[in-house]
Amino acid sequence: MFRLVVRRILLMLPLLWLIATATFLLMRLLPGGPFDAEKNLPPEIMANLKAKYHLDRPLLEQYGYYLQRLVKGDLGMSYKYLDRSVNDILSNAFPVSLVLGTVALILAISVGMPLGVVAATRRGTIVDALCMAVSTIGVSLPGFVMGALLIFVFGIWLKILPVALWESGWHIILPAITLACGPTAYIARLTRVSILQVFEMDWVRTARIKGQSYQQTIIKHVLRNALIPIVTVFGPLTAIIITGSFVVEYIYAIPGMGRFFVTAVSNRDYDLVVGTTLIFAVLLIVANTLVDIAYHMLDPRIQVDTL
Amino acid sequence: MNLESLNLVKRSSNATIYKMLKMPVTTLASGIIFLLCVIAILSLLGLPLTAYAYDQTSEQILCAPSLSHWMGTDELGRDLLTRIIYGSRLSISIGFLVALIAFLFGTAYGAIAGFAGGRVDTLLMRGIDLAYALPDLLVMILIGVVVGRGTKGILLALGLVSWMGTARLVRAQFLHLKHEEFIEAARAFGLEPWRIIVRHLLPNAIGPIIVSLTFIVPSAILAESTLSFIGLGLSPPACSWGTLASEGWRSLRTQPYLIFWPSLFIFVTVLSFNLLGDGLADALDPKIRK
Numbered sequence: 001m002f003r004l005v006v007r008r009i010l011l012m013l014p015l016l017w018l019i020a021t022a023t024f025l026l027m028r029l030l031p032g033g034p035f036d037a038e039k040n041l042p043p044e045i046m047a048n049l050k051a052k053y054h055l056d057r058p059l060l061e062q063y064g065y066y067l068q069r070l071v072k073g074d075l076g077m078s079y080k081y082l083d084r085s086v087n088d089i090l091s092n093a094f095p096v097s098l099v100l101g102t103v104a105l106i107l108a109i110s111v112g113m114p115l116g117v118v119a120a121t122r123r124g125t126i127v128d129a130l131c132m133a134v135s136t137i138g139v140s141l142p143g144f145v146m147g148a149l150l151i152f153v154f155g156i157w158l159k160i161l162p163v164a165l166w167e168s169g170w171h172i173i174l175p176a177i178t179l180a181c182g183p184t185a186y187i188a189r190l191t192r193v194s195i196l197q198v199f200e201m202d203w204v205r206t207a208r209i210k211g212q213s214y215q216q217t218i219i220k221h222v223l224r225n226a227l228i229p230i231v232t233v234f235g236p237l238t239a240i241i242i243t244g245s246f247v248v249e250y251i252y253a254i255p256g257m258g259r260f261f262v263t264a265v266s267n268r269d270y271d272l273v274v275g276t277t278l279i280f281a282v283l284l285i286v287a288n289t290l291v292d293i294a295y296h297m298l299d300p301r302i303q304v305d306t307l
Numbered sequence: 308m309n310l311e312s313l314n315l316v317k318r319s320s321n322a323t324i325y326k327m328l329k330m331p332v333t334t335l336a337s338g339i340i341f342l343l344c345v346i347a348i349l350s351l352l353g354l355p356l357t358a359y360a361y362d363q364t365s366e367q368i369l370c371a372p373s374l375s376h377w378m379g380t381d382e383l384g385r386d387l388l389t390r391i392i393y394g395s396r397l398s399i400s401i402g403f404l405v406a407l408i409a410f411l412f413g414t415a416y417g418a419i420a421g422f423a424g425g426r427v428d429t430l431l432m433r434g435i436d437l438a439y440a441l442p443d444l445l446v447m448i449l450i451g452v453v454v455g456r457g458t459k460g461i462l463l464a465l466g467l468v469s470w471m472g473t474a475r476l477v478r479a480q481f482l483h484l485k486h487e488e489f490i491e492a493a494r495a496f497g498l499e500p501w502r503i504i505v506r507h508l509l510p511n512a513i514g515p516i517i518v519s520l521t522f523i524v525p526s527a528i529l530a531e532s533t534l535s536f537i538g539l540g541l542s543p544p545a546c547s548w549g550t551l552a553s554e555g556w557r558s559l560r561t562q563p564y565l566i567f568w569p570s571l572f573i574f575v576t577v578l579s580f581n582l583l584g585d586g587l588a589d590a591l592d593p594k595i596r597k
Contacts, residue, residue: 015440026449136585140578142529144536145570148556152563239442246444250537251556262537265452277449281441 004296008289012282019281020274024066027270028059075278076271080264086275089260094279096166097249097256101241103176108183108237113230115184116191120226121218123196131188138185143247147178151251164253175252179244183237190233195226228298231291238287242280333586336579343576347399350392359386362544371564378568381554387568390546394569397547398528399576401462405527406520408466413473414516418504420474421481432478435471443468447530448539461540465527476519480512514591521587525580532573548573 041049050056057065069076075086112135119131154174155163162171198204199222207217245258253259257276264272359365363385370380378387420431438446450464484490485508493503528548534540535549536556543550548569555566 015437018437019441023449026453029453136581137578140525140581141574142533142536142570142577144533144552144556145574148559148566148570152559156560156563243442243444246448247533247537261448262539265448265539268452273449273452277441277445280445284440284442 005289005293008292012285012289015285016278016281020067020070020278021063023274023277024063027274028062070278075275078264078269078272080267080269080272086271089272090257090275090279093255093257093260096254097245097258100172100175100179100248100254100256101245103172104179104241104244105183105237107176107180108187111180112184112187113191113227115188117195117223119188120192120195120199128192132192135185135188138181138188141181143178143182143244144251146181147174147248147251150174150178164251166252166254166256171252175248175254178252179241179248182244183240186237186240187230187233190230191226194229195222198222198226201225228295231294231298234294235284235288235291238284242283329586329589332582336582336586339575339579340583343395343399343579346392347395350396351400357386357389357392359389363389371562379562379564381565382558387551387565390551391548391568391572394546394548394551395572397458397541397545398531398549398573401458401465401531401547402524402528402576402580404462405465405469406523409470409473409523410516410520412466413470414477414509416470417474417477417479418481418509421478422485422500422504422508424482424485428478432475435474438468438471443526444530444533447534451534451539456540456542458541458545461531461534465530469523469527473516473519473523476515477512480515481508484508484511518584518588518591521580521584525577525584528573528580529577 047056066076073087075090078084078086078089081089115131115135119128122128151163151174154161161174162168163174165171204217204221207221208214212220242258245256246262247258248254249256249259250262257279260272261276261280263269264276364383365380365385367376367380368382370376372379376386376388378391380386381390416431420428446468447464450467451460454460454463481504490503490507493507498506531540531547532549532552535542535547536553538553541547541550543554551569552566552573555562555564555569558565
C-alpha cells in the first residue's frame with residue numbers, strides 16, 4: 001500500500017512536467033502577444049514590458065526561466081491584472097471553486113445514487129424508464145441552458161434567489177445545482193448498470209436461497225458490491241466538474257478558477273493560463289491517484305497496474 | 308420454489324414496458340434528426356425556408372414572437388427563426404464533420420495499434436493516455452487558442468480531441484477479434500494485413516464504432532455551443548446555435564426568447580442523438596444494457 005502511494009506520487013512528476021511543457025509551448029507558439037490589445041504604446045514602453053516578462057528572450061531561455069520558477073512554486077505574473085501574481089490570483093480563486101465543486105459533487109452523489117438504485121431495483125418498470133429519462137435529459141442539457149433556465153425561473157421570475165456573484169450562502173444554490181446536473185445523470189446511469197451487473201451474480205441467488213429477504217439482500221450484498229466500481233468515476237467526475245466550472249462560473253460571475261481560466265485565455269494572459277491548467281492537471285492526477293488507492297483498499301483482489 | 312422467483316427482478320414485467328417505450332422513442336429521435344438534417348441541407352443549398360434573409364435587418368427590433376416573426380427578432384431586427392435555420396448548417400455540420408474525423412483518424416490509429424500489438428500498441432496508446440489526462444474541453448480551449456477561433460480552427464480543435472475515444476474502442480475490438488478463428492483462417496490464406504483489417508476486422512467491429520460515432524455528434528455540437536457561449540468558440544458574424552445563445556444570454560432579463568429558442572434546438576438535437584445512440588446500442592447488443 002505504501003509502495004503504491006509512493007510510486008503514484010513519483011509518477012505524477014514526469015506527467016506534470018510533460019503537461020507544463022506542452023502548455024508552455026502551446027502558449028508561446030501562438031500568434032499575438034499579451035500586450036497586443038494596448039495598441040498605442042510607444043515602442044520603448046513595449047520593449048520594457050517585454051523585457052520585464054522576458055518575452056524578448058529566445059524561446060529556450062524563456063523555457064528555462066519558466067521551469068526555474070515552477071520548481072520554486074512560483075507560477076509567474078499576470079499580464080493583465082497588473083501587480084497581481086498568478087499565485088495570488090489562484091490562491092483567492094481556488095477556495096471558491098473548491099467549495100462550489102464540492103457542494104456540486106455532494107449534491108450529484110446524493111441525488112444520482114438513489115436515482116440509480118431505484119431504477120435498478122425497479123428495472124423495466126415505468127419508474128426505471130422515468131429515472132433513465134431524467135438522466136438522459138441531464139446528460140443532454142448544456143450547462144449554460146440549465147444555468148439560464150434556473151436564473152430565469154428563480155432569479156428573475158420568482159425573485160427568490162440571487163442571479164449572480166459570490167457573496168452569501170444563498171449565492172451558492174443555483175450555481176451548485178447547475179454544476180451538479182451533468183454529474184448527477186452520469187452517476188445515476190453508472191449506479192444502475194453496476195447494480196444490474198451484481199444482480200446476475202451467483203452469490204446473490206445464494207443469499208436469497210438462504211432465505212434472506214429481498215431488502216436485506218439488496219442492502220447487505222448488492223449495494224456493498226455494486227458501489228465499488230462507482231468509486232472509480234471520481235476521476236472523470238473531477239474532470240466534468242472542472243470543465244463545468246468554466247461555464248457555471250462564467251454565467252454566475254463567480255470569481256473562481258474556471259472564470260479566471262476563460263478570461264485568461266481570451267486575454268492571452270500566458271502565465272495565468274498555464275498556471276490554471278497546471279492546477280487543474282494536479283487536481284485530476286491527485287483525484288485519479290486517490291481512486292486507485294481507494295479501489296485497492298475496497299477490493300484487494302484488484303491489482304492496480306503501474307500506470 | 309423455482310429459481311426464477313429468487314431473482315431480484317421480476318422478469319415478466321421486465322422487457323415489456325422498456326421495449327414499448329424504446330422503439331417509438333428511438334424512431335422519434337431519428338425522425339427529428341432527419342428533419343434537422345434536411346433543414347440544414349436545404350439551408351446549405353441556399354433555399355429560402357422563411358420570408359427573410361439570415362442577415363436581413365429591419366425596423367422591428369427586439370420583437371417578441373409573433374405571427375410575422377415566429378421566434379421574435381434580435382437587436383438588429385433579424386428574424387430569429389431564420390437565423391436558427393441558418394445556424395443549423397454550422398452546428399450540425401460541425402457535429403458530423405467531427406464524427407467523420409473521429410471515424411477516419413480514430414479507426415486508422417486504433418486499427419494499427421490493435422492489429423500490430425506489442426510495442427507499437429503500447430507506444431500509440433500511451434500517447435492517448437497522456438492526452439486523456441486532461442479534460443476534453445480544456446484541451447479544446449488550449450488548441451483553439453493556437454489554431455484560432457474561426458470555423459476551421461474550432462473544427463480542428465474539436466477534431467483533434469474527439470478521435471481518441473474511437474481509437475481506444477477500435478483497438479479494443481481488434482485485440483478481441485484478432486484471435487478469432489476466421490482471422491486465423493484469413494492469415495492462413497495468406498491475405499495481406501491491410502486486407503485483413505479492411506475486409507475482415509473492420510466489418511466485424513463496425514457496430515460499436517457506429518454507436519460511438521452517434522455519441523460523438525452530440526458531444527461535438529455541445530462542445531461547439533459551450534465554447535461559443537463562453538466566448539472561446541465561434542463569434543459573430545459566424546452564426547451557429549452557440550453564438551445565437553451567447554447573443555441571447557445578454558438579454559435574458561428583457562428578451563428571454565432570444566436565448567430560449569437556440570437553447571431548445573441545441574437541447575433537442577443533442578437529446579435526439581443521445582437517444583438514437585442508446586437505441587442503436589440496444590439493437591446491436593441487447594445484453595449491453597439490461
